[in-house]
Amino acid sequence: MNNKLNTQDVIDALVQKHDMSKKDAAAFVKEFFLLIEQALESDKTVKLKGLGTFKIVEVGTRESVNVNTGERFTIQGHSKISFVADATLRDMLNKPFAHFETTVLNNETEPEEENIPPENIPPVEHVTNKSVQSMPLKAELPVNEEPLSPIQEEKPEESKVEEESCPDISKDRMDKIDDNISILQKTNKKTLYTFLIITIVSVLLMCGIALLFVFSFPDKKSNNSKSTTSPLPVPVATDKSEIIAIPADTFARKAAQTETPVKEVADAAFKTDSVTYVITGTKTTYKIKKGETLTKVSLRFYGTKELWLYILKHNSKKIQRPEMISEGMILKIPELKKKE
């Protein structure tokens, strides 16, 4: 709590500087401030050398809003006291930051947050003027009766310990600012390029994924399954290029937008090369699971996806279009007999 001083401390300081009684000093100090007040009243501006200028400033009427109720109200015009420190005093107090200067910026973003905590103001880096020191502000000053000047000399140990922090901070600060300026100037272009590259790559990736999706659904479900749907898991048979001769009328009627897959497949249970089948009845019924398609069902029952059309035809009453099968639907799986 040494950081908060009151009138008494000021009086004591005066007593120490001059050989005057405490009573006289107290009276003087009180009179001093009282006079400032009075002078301000009568003359609006009081300028004291070594301290600063006190000024009465008029503030105009303005509208404002009550934060709780939201209603508007006017703040009446009034005067307030402003104070500006004297140049000498200002410089004296700013000693820790004295070597900074305002610089012109070129296309720089906001500066980083000042990382010096408000309480811990660093001490002076050069100890050029010993009589006027700015000591570590967290230093605990013992309250003592000694005059002020010896107090400064007693604290050199502490100031030495923390001496380094100020130059480091200040140099770091300047370096940081310089680095920021140069980096940002370079990275302005860099970031643009990287952004472009990322966009292009991601677009390509998405196209690739989309293509994969398209290719993995070679059945009626995907509206645009063209004849070139390739990823059929079963390897191609030796005698190639035979097309499934599905009953033409069925094909024309049922397989609406889609062109049937033309690739030929080595059979598991059914031969599909130049062989047509006849539906001889219902083999069994099957309940569609979630996400299942006719090709999958065909695969399950016939060992090949190719014969989904038969299932479609057999269930033509239920499904008008090949993609219109849904979870839970019960389809009749036809019994197929070769028709050579």
Next chain:
Amino acid sequence: MILTFTRKFKITEVVNNKEFTAELSRKTGYSVEVTSQFITSLIEGMSQYLQDGKSITIQSFGSFEVKKKAERISVNPVTKKRMLVPPKLALTYKPSAMLKEKFK
């Protein structure tokens, strides 16, 4: 020139050191030179405390405190140039409630 008893200072709207010292000397009874010295010492003493980072509160007058101002970017409205203003320690004065009321 001091006009009347009540009207302490010249009608210049600014009270400077000379006038202030003169009036204070008159009030306290010390000679002008002595009051001048006292004023200087007083201010010096306060400055010393402020330099050490302490805040000073004067009853019924107000308080003086050294506050740290963060660095900021300011734009010159004429030239449109952006300047980086460095951080600094500045002296602030806060009038006491009584004074504030008085001058409202």
